[in-house]
Each structure stands twice: as structure tokens, then as C-alpha cells.
Amino acid sequence: MKKIQRRSFIRKSATAAAAGALAAAVPASALGEEKKSRIVVVHGNDIPKMIAVGIEKMGGWGKFFKEGKKVALKPNLAWKSTPEQGGNTHPDIIRAVILAAEKAKVKQIVIPENTCHSERETFPACGVLDAIKGTGAKLYRPKGNDYVSVEVPKGKICKKARVTRDLIEADCLVNMPVAKHHGGAMLTLSMKNWMGAIDNRTRQGWHRQGLHQCIADFSTYLKPTLIIIDATRILLDRGPQGPGPLAHPHEIIFATDPVAADAYAATLFKKKPADIPHIRIAAELGVGCIDLDKVEIVRVEV
Amino acid sequence: MKWLRRNALRLAILAAAALCAFPWADYLPMGTKVPPAWVKAVLPRLSPLLNLFGALAAREWVGWTLLLGVPLLVLSFFRGRVFCWKFCPMGFLAETAGLLNPRGRKIVRRVPRLNKALALVIVVTAACGYPLAIWLDPLCIFNGFFAAWRTPLAVAAGATGIGFVVILLLSVLMPNVWCHRLCPLGGLQEALMEAGRKLLSRGADEDAPRVMGGSMTRRAVLAAAAATAGVAAGRTMGANAARAIRPPGADLTRFNALCARCGNCMAACTYKLIVPDFGETGVDGLFTPVLHLRSRRVATDPDFDSYCFHDCVKCTEVCPTGALRPLTLDQKHAMPIGIAVIDRSKCLAWAKNEYCAVCDEYCPFKAVRLERKGDVSYPTIDAALCRGCGSCEAGCPAEPIAVVVRPLKVEEMKR
Numbered sequence: 001m002k003k004i005q006r007r008s009f010i011r012k013s014a015t016a017a018a019a020g021a022l023a024a025a026v027p028a029s030a031l032g033e034e035k036k037s038r039i040v041v042v043h044g045n046d047i048p049k050m051i052a053v054g055i056e057k058m059g060g061w062g063k064f065f066k067e068g069k070k071v072a073l074k075p076n077l078a079w080k081s082t083p084e085q086g087g088n089t090h091p092d093i094i095r096a097v098i099l100a101a102e103k104a105k106v107k108q109i110v111i112p113e114n115t116c117h118s119e120r121e122t123f124p125a126c127g128v129l130d131a132i133k134g135t136g137a138k139l140y141r142p143k144g145n146d147y148v149s150v151e152v153p154k155g156k157i158c159k160k161a162r163v164t165r166d167l168i169e170a171d172c173l174v175n176m177p178v179a180k181h182h183g184g185a186m187l188t189l190s191m192k193n194w195m196g197a198i199d200n201r202t203r204q205g206w207h208r209q210g211l212h213q214c215i216a217d218f219s220t221y222l223k224p225t226l227i228i229i230d231a232t233r234i235l236l237d238r239g240p241q242g243p244g245p246l247a248h249p250h251e252i253i254f255a256t257d258p259v260a261a262d263a264y265a266a267t268l269f270k271k272k273p274a275d276i277p278h279i280r281i282a283a284e285l286g287v288g289c290i291d292l293d294k295v296e297i298v299r300v301e302v
Numbered sequence: 303m304k305w306l307r308r309n310a311l312r313l314a315i316l317a318a319a320a321l322c323a324f325p326w327a328d329y330l331p332m333g334t335k336v337p338p339a340w341v342k343a344v345l346p347r348l349s350p351l352l353n354l355f356g357a358l359a360a361r362e363w364v365g366w367t368l369l370l371g372v373p374l375l376v377l378s379f380f381r382g383r384v385f386c387w388k389f390c391p392m393g394f395l396a397e398t399a400g401l402l403n404p405r406g407r408k409i410v411r412r413v414p415r416l417n418k419a420l421a422l423v424i425v426v427t428a429a430c431g432y433p434l435a436i437w438l439d440p441l442c443i444f445n446g447f448f449a450a451w452r453t454p455l456a457v458a459a460g461a462t463g464i465g466f467v468v469i470l471l472l473s474v475l476m477p478n479v480w481c482h483r484l485c486p487l488g489g490l491q492e493a494l495m496e497a498g499r500k501l502l503s504r505g506a507d508e509d510a511p512r513v514m515g516g517s518m519t520r521r522a523v524l525a526a527a528a529a530t531a532g533v534a535a536g537r538t539m540g541a542n543a544a545r546a547i548r549p550p551g552a553d554l555t556r557f558n559a560l561c562a563r564c565g566n567c568m569a570a571c572t573y574k575l576i577v578p579d580f581g582e583t584g585v586d587g588l589f590t591p592v593l594h595l596r597s598r599r600v601a602t603d604p605d606f607d608s609y610c611f612h613d614c615v616k617c618t619e620v621c622p623t624g625a626l627r628p629l630t631l632d633q634k635h636a637m638p639i640g641i642a643v644i645d646r647s648k649c650l651a652w653a654k655n656e657y658c659a660v661c662d663e664y665c666p667f668k669a670v671r672l673e674r675k676g677d678v679s680y681p682t683i684d685a686a687l688c689r690g691c692g693s694c695e696a697g698c699p700a701e702p703i704a705v706v707v708r709p710l711k712v713e714e715m716k717r
Binding site (some may be wrong): 038061080117118119120121123124129170182183184203204205206207208210236241 | 328332333507573604605611613614650651656657658659660663666668672697698699700701
């Protein structure tokens, strides 16, 4: 256990250092007192192209996928829902990312997802089986020993969690949720998506102890290398399961700051980011920047 | 070698029948093509006892699959027990097991012929609506053994396979007794063969009365007794209806009679919710399928989805007798199997004023009504929308579980 923490600590400091180095490369005029968060919003209809353009604006795949490294993807595939119904991350996005990772000759691609409906129902329905077809990506639902216990040092309520081992051991962790309405958490965005990274007992514990605080607590621990939020179509009500009324922003959001990404995505639902408790608490815990005025939003049309 | 060549067809049928009944989906990785669920029901549906008389007892048109029971009737009328000697996988195994005990070959002569009487009892009681001993059908027993090999393997899971083991043991101890003296499907064919001979050769010779065996009055008495027993059984069987949750499409009041205990529904359930009953629904309900949702599971595996998935009707597709009526998804969505009840003293919202509403999140039927007061949503169940699937029960984070599905009462049943 300690070993993992140390490893993840080293990894995190390395990413922080990399981020620092990157910030240094940005012209000094762009830097205020604090390091400015930056998100890329791509609008369009051609998903593979949107991904390619968005990543290019984020600095290119080379920044995230390195040869011989392990890549973990965490899409949201919780419910039996077709790609059109918007309950899950669009399979085309998953495929585009897998293909990019294979092109970068990464060592391994894993897609662990603790579903809500049985994986036997959700995986075939949501199109992900087609998305991984012909690739080396390993899609599975973690059970039993696939989880490890970790401590969440900065957590207020959630101090311990059982997390999918593959996610914390990955060199590159891509959080790729779908943006949708959620009965309990108000919205499902990138931080809420970690509820598919923990085991059912931890998940139920969060509901018992205060969902928003726990989501925010956990986001201080598990830091994604890259966030890709699927907002090509968004479920406006009857979430998280759906089906329900949809809107079609036709957007994909790219970021490294989970709070900034979620804050922007919340505006697609015509909500103020601070009105979503877990986003507000996460910002207070220093996970990221909630003030969209201070976030550099790069908009691209494809 | 000679034996192999002589029995090649029977071996092939045996293998095919076993492969069809086996729960492949449990053992192969996800995404592998497995035989569709209805394949499991083909073999038992070939038996008119299960298929035709089951449907007769259920008073239910269960679809064109009923026709699968007809060939055996016709075949036996004209050709006698050809099915038994050429095709029946259970008969083949019983006969082969008998070869192990060559010295016991003569025992069969001392055993009275019960097969036709058993067939008569099943047919007559089926006509009364409460078939007795339908579970003695050999194709059902054969199927039950293979269906029992579903994961996780447990002693309880194997209950439906008991008949198979009993027949094999019996066949070793008393060779041929099952096929020639006991099997009700054999008895039915024998009776039809005799009727066929009588009708087809009417006036041609005086053989018929001798072949028939047994007098008409004896059979009439037996039939009357069976009918009385069937009606009496019907009176007692309904009493246990509301004790357990049954799989969807079940006829609650007569389920114990209609069910052949073939294990098909248990093997077909992706979620392993259907388990054999050990007395919950009475002695007459032994080994019938009951649905155990999360609160009833003996060992609760937290990684397990223990609810009756709303978009699944596999168990109803594989029932050979009509005890579970084949349902479409729309029919299932309209038919409750139980009703969820919230215990407010345990519910996080009602008891502790905490926001939760996971029951609503999981409910596929939007049957959870949320009443918002301040920051907390207080759930109630809309009994008119609830289908008793147990999604809420499976998701409930309260300890102990605050929402539990109770069995339907007879008067709440829609069928």
C-alpha cells in the first residue's frame, strides 16, 4: 500500500514538474499571479477529427502517450444505454483515443469500468465492444482483487477508498466522462466519473456520508493526466440512467484541470458552476480553478 | 467400436442436447457468441407431457413452440417408442448405465408397469389445471442436470440435477426399470402406440385387446382418482403463493404444479438471481425457482448486480411448460413481480435527513417519487409503477438496506 502511494506521489510530482515546465514555456504575459488553467472546447460533428484537433491544441498526443507506457482510460459506461441516448461516453471518442494510443506504441491500454447495470448489458449496448474491436485495449469490469485500498490524505469525509488498481498504476490516466444530468450529484462530469473507478462498497459509503464532499475529496487524490468530456449530446433530465430529454451542444471538452473542465461543462446545462456542490468544494480544496473568467477557453470549430 | 458405430446417432443427439442445455454464457468471456437462450428449451419442449399438457394446465397459449410437442405424439401413434430407443438422451444414458450391471437384467421383470399410470395421472391432472408429477418427465430431468452447472457452483444450484443422478443410480441397480417401467413419457408413447394399433388394425385381427393390457375400468378409476388429487392439490397449492418472489411471467397461484423443475430459467438468468427453493413456498414447491434479490442473497457479493434487469426476458423464453409465460419486453415492463417497500426508519433521507435518492437513480421505471424539502429528497414508492425488479434494493446505500421488495399478494397479480 505504501509503495503505491509513494509511486503515485512520485508520478504526481513528475506531472506537476512537467506542468510547471510547460507553464514556463508559455509566454510570460499569459501568466498571472497563479498558473492559469486552460481548456479546449471543440465544436463539430466529426468526432475523430474533433479529437485530433482538440489534442493538437492541448499540445499533441506526444505529451500524454509515451512509448512503452501504460495508458488507462476511464470512460463512463455505467448504464445500458445506446450512444444516441447519451447515457454513456460516445464509443467513437473511445475508439479515437485508443487508436492514438496504439499509434504512440504505448505498452498497454486498459479500460476498467465499474458499471451500474451489469457489464453484460452495458458493454454490448453502448457500442464500446465495437470501439475496442481490432485493438489491444483491455475492457473489463473490476471485481474483488482488481481493487486496492488507498488513503485520501486531503479527504474530509472520504479518507479511504478502494480504487481500481489499473487506474492508479497507469502512467497516463485519461478521464473521459459523458456530461449528463444526475439525480444525486446534479451533474455527472469528470470528477463524478471517478465513481466508476471505486468499488461498490466505497460507492455506497459516499452516498451514505455525503456524496458531494466525497466526490470532491476523492478528486484531491486521483488526478487525471488528461480530461476529455463528451458533450456531443447531453442528457438534461432523468439522469444518470436515462433515457431522457437531450440537448446537442456538439462539443468535446479537453482539459487537465478537472474543476475548470467541470465548471465549463456545467454551463452547458445553464448552471452556475458554484451551484454544483462538488465542483465548489473541489475548488475550495485546491483541485482546480472554478472561476471561468480566470480560465483560458480555447474554442475551435471543426 | 461396434457399439460406437451402432450408437453414433444417439451419441450425437446426447452431445447436442447436453451442449444446448449447458449455461455457456457463464463460462465463456463476454462478447463470445453463445447459443441463444431459446435453444435450452427445444429438448424439453419435444416432450408432449411438458409442452402440450403443461400449456393445457396453464390454460395459456404460449406460442407456436407448442407444435414442438406434436411430432412425438404422431410418431408414437404410428411407430411406437421409436423416440425412446433412437433419440432420447436420458434413455440412452439409462440404458448404458444398465450395461454396468449385467446380472441385474432380470430384475425389471419383477417390477410392475407404472409408466402408463403415471402418464395418465399427469394428463388427467393437467386437464384439471394442476398437473402432478410433471417433473418426472425424462427430458426435463436430463435438462435439469446440465442447467445446474451454472456459476457460481453451489450445492443448492445442483438441486435440479438430482433426478438425473437418481435415474442413473437406479439404472445401475435395476437395469431398464426406468425406461420400461417408470418413465411417464415412455408410458404416454406406449399408450398412444396401443391406441394406434387398435385403431389402425380395427377388425383386422383380434390382437388388440391382448396388447392393451389392463382393463378399462381400472384405468377409469385411476383417472378419477388422479382428477380428484389434482383438484385437491390445486386447493392447497395456491395457499403458498405470496411467500416468495417468482421470476417474471409466473402464474403465482399454480406455479408449484405447473413448474417442471427443469432448471432452465435458473441457467438462463444472467444475474444468477433465480435459485431453487428449499421449502420457502411449501413442500410442493421444492426446487421450484424463486428470485432472490439483494436482501435475500446468502453471501452478498458487493460486486454483484442483484436485481431483475428490466430489459431481459431470458428466463421466460426457456420455460418448456408455460409456468413462466413467454414475455415481450413491453409485457415485462407492465407486469410486477413484487413491490418495493421503503422502511423509513432505515432510509437515509427519512431517518437522517441526508440527501441520497440512489433508489431513484437506479429505478428503471421511475417509480420512486421524490419529495424535495430543503436540500433533501424524500423517496416514496409509487406502487402503480413499481415492478419489483429490486434495482432500488440493489443500489440502496443504507445499512441495513432501507428498501426491500416484498412478494406480490395473489390479488395484486396481473396476468
